[in-house]
Amino acid sequence: MKTAESIHELAEREYKYGFVTDIETDMVPPGLDEDIIRLISAKKNEPEFMLEWRLKAFRHWKTLKEPTWANVHYPPIDYQRISYYAAPKMKSKPKSLDEVDPELLATYEKLGIPLRERELLAGVAVDAVFDSVSVATTFKEKLADLGIIFCSFSDAVQNHPDLVQKYLGDVVPYTDNFFAALNSAVFSDGSFCYIPKGVRCPMELSTYFRINAASTGQFERTLIIAEEGSYVSYLEGCTAPMRDENQLHAAVVELIAHDNASIKYSTVQNWYPGDKDGKGGIYNFVTKRGKCKGVNSKISWTQVETGSAITWKYPSCILMGDNSVGEFYSVALTNNYQQADTGTKMIHLGKNTRSTIVSKGISAGRGQNTYRGMVKIMKNAERARNYSRCDSLLIGDKCGAHTFPYIEVKNSTAQMEHEASTSKIGEDQLFYCQQRGIAPEAAVSMIVNGFCKEVFKELPMEFAVEAQKLLSVSLEGSVG
Amino acid sequence: MLEIRDLHVSIDGKEILHGINLVVNPGEIHAIMGPNGSGKSTLAKVLAGREGYTPTRGKVLYNGTDLLQMLPEDRAREGIFLGFQYPVEIPGVSNMYFLKTALNSIRKHNGLEELDAMDFLVLAKEKMKLVDMDEGLINRAVNEGFSGGEKKRNEVFQMAVLEPKLAILDETDSGLDIDALRTVADGVNALRRPDRSIVLVTHYQRLLNYIVPDKVHVLLDGRIVKSGGKELALELEEKGYAWLENGTGSKPAVMS
């Protein structure tokens, strides 16, 4: 027996970011060839080196086959039917927020990301990416006073071409994989961060990605460079409208940490997952990698993946500098027909390098959740250490959890520790909660949040709260 | 308070309880004793609404309403508390948070204002004293890594906070050391009220020295074969259950 109130609550808890913004869009026709790439590059008024790089990537992409090793299943993607560039029409590039289309500002407000100066989230600078372009970046000037560059990728290409040219593709070369090559050829925007030597970035930097237009793909690129002794914490969030068709999102993220620098990168991914019958949703095929270039450097990935029809994503660390540290904390939830194949790679090159992997996979409905991880200890990585822990939680009996941990050790001084567990939310646990007056939905969400605790505590405070709410919403309908 | 009439219960198609009759009036304490596997926990859990425990015949009235029609969480909100024989672990969820959520669900259901963290803490501290519960336990994850005795004490602590109308304590005394038994019994006695009934499932007469029951029932093979006053517990201690076995057990079999 449900009261009218709780029924109302349930209805409210559907994917609440599924609306479409009615705005005029500048969109290139579907299809992919060198002309389209030239067109994108021209629209962005790019220097010659960028176009050259894109074309090289495209030519390489044409020689590649779409990977099939992941434990995900989807009909073939027709890359000629996707439009590779969509941008809200603007007379000229807005110089300040006052010139940004109010419809766009309203969209972000609705998503809980106010961009207007007086309503800004305290302590968080935001770069708002709408379809293929960045529409606004907040706190830019304040950060510039410290020498921090935080802007859209396009702005970086215009204003800091030397930095872009130096680092673009340094961690993820366009030859890396099929989706990285595609992204390199057609990427439209994304965020760029540069933290100068010795600076501790005083606020969270974040990018909020929004797909709006239909039949488009989103191909963004993020590049973060932390110079010697600097620190930055970066967060990305993402949502998309509900549509029956699948949409492709193929991003690349590159992080570079120099001596004694530290980068913390957090993701709360909530792309539209498709409906409860598995119709629609985003294909999230992403390459994320960080290079701990300098001694004592540190890169830490934290991800909460609740959205997308399919997630294919392995945020990784290359531990080059001696004593460098890589971390990966992940919560991946699949409900209904969602599929996730996610994990990390930790490549130990330097001496005394350490890595930590904590993965929490939750499967509900008919969701399929795969953890795929690789820890590689190379020959010169004396006394490298890795700790891995992969826990899976099953809700119901139609879902699945799979783990593929690969380990390759070429130095005998390495210390490896691996723990894994699979558990089911038992009827006993649920009954115990119910017997104390707690409704099953609330009980599941409580049990799941308990299960994810180790990962949530790595998130910046306000996002941890958000992530918990998101989990409860995503679990909607998983019991009963 | 509680009236059970000819209750039959099956698990996985196998009948475990074969017609239970029991009336518990407000303020009364009833003890249920009986050998292992006789159906004591089954009775406790079916009253709390455990899925898979199917009543196939009979009726249960709780304060005049049909208990078996109610959702488990609604039974709890209406004042039924089950102290589990095997309390369940919930990793990562703090005891404090769990109990606050529980209390507020119950309060909300009863039209009371929900308690904020501060008010709850004050209440929890007071009840912790009542059952002499270690402060460390309340901040740990629900029952995770608790010793057997700590789990039982935690059940009584939860009961003290939730203040049920009908508490069913399933072997809450097992696993407690002598001092703990004493404190827990004192705690239960402190919760005695004219409008609160308690059903104690126990194997040990010892507990009944501390918590004096109004009635004692013997459950054997899914039936209540004998009921009596507190002397019955002493008799059982002396003679065991064998003299009650045989047929329906409605009268003691002659044994020599």
Ligand SMILES: Nc1ncnc2c1ncn2[C@@H]1O[C@H](COP(=O)(O)OP(=O)(O)OP(=O)(O)O)[C@@H](O)[C@H]1O
């Ligand atoms: N899920 C189940 N499937 C099949 N049989 C069950 C199930 N649960 C309980 N039973 C059986 O029901 C009978 C009664 O069990 P119950 O747990 O109620 O006994 P009990 O009186 O509480 O015993 P104890 O004193 O050992 O706690 C036992 O024979 C038990 O094996």
Ligand SMILES: [Mg+2]
């Ligand atoms: Mg029992």
